[in-house]
Amino acid sequence: MLRETGISVNLAVVGSPSLNQMDCTKRIQKPVIELDVENDMIFTGRVENSLLPGVLSQFDVFVHPSKSEGTPVSILEAMAMELPVVATDVGGISELVVDGETGIIVEPMNSPSIASAIAFLLQNPAERTRMGRSGRQRVLDLFTRDKTVTGYTEVYHETVRKHQHSNQN
Numbered sequence: 001m002l003r004e005t006g007i008s009v010n011l012a013v014v015g016s017p018s019l020n021q022m023d024c025t026k027r028i029q030k031p032v033i034e035l036d037v038e039n040d041m042i043f044t045g046r047v048e049n050s051l052l053p054g055v056l057s058q059f060d061v062f063v064h065p066s067k068s069e070g071t072p073v074s075i076l077e078a079m080a081m082e083l084p085v086v087a088t089d090v091g092g093i094s095e096l097v098v099d100g101e102t103g104i105i106v107e108p109m110n111s112p113s114i115a116s117a118i119a120f121l122l123q124n125p126a127e128r129t130r131m132g133r134s135g136r137q138r139v140l141d142l143f144t145r146d147k148t149v150t151g152y153t154e155v156y157h158e159t160v161r162k163h164q165h166s167n168q169n
Contacts, residue, residue, distance in 0.1 A: 016046040056081040061121045079135030084128050086117040102135035
């Protein structure tokens with residue numbers, strides 16, 4: 001779809017699938033071969049954590065097109081590297097990515113919307129930079145290790161207080 005718009009793009013699939021995702025990777029690779037875009041695609045396999053910033057620094061946009069998801073750390077890693085995110089509105093993704101501020105949220109299973117969002121970001125470097133910087137700031141403001149530990153601690157304390165209160169009644 002991006003080719004049809006005249007946008008030259010290289011795509012990377014980073015990471016290695018778990019055993020239950022192996023079939024998914026094969027399904028991704030099949031159309032890559034059929035569409036003759038092998039020269040435009042890179043499958044990195046597993047990337048060591050220490051090398052991930054270097055890999056992410058090569059990208060202009062981070063795309064996370066899931067059908068179902070929890071709260072993917074990969075999006076936080078991309079945002080920390082000032083990459084704008086194109087992601088589907090599933091699971092906890094909208095708690096990480098603020099549509100129009102740190103990236104673009106699209107409906108799941110909507111390839112034209114994903115392609116349009118990618119094209120927009122590639123054609124608008126100022127917006128791409130603005131969203132990337134906003135994403136990094138969001139990670140620093142809300143998702144550092146200390147903030148996460150504090151948040152979990154507050155949840156645990158509140159749960160204990162509620163439990164103690166319900167036992168007293």
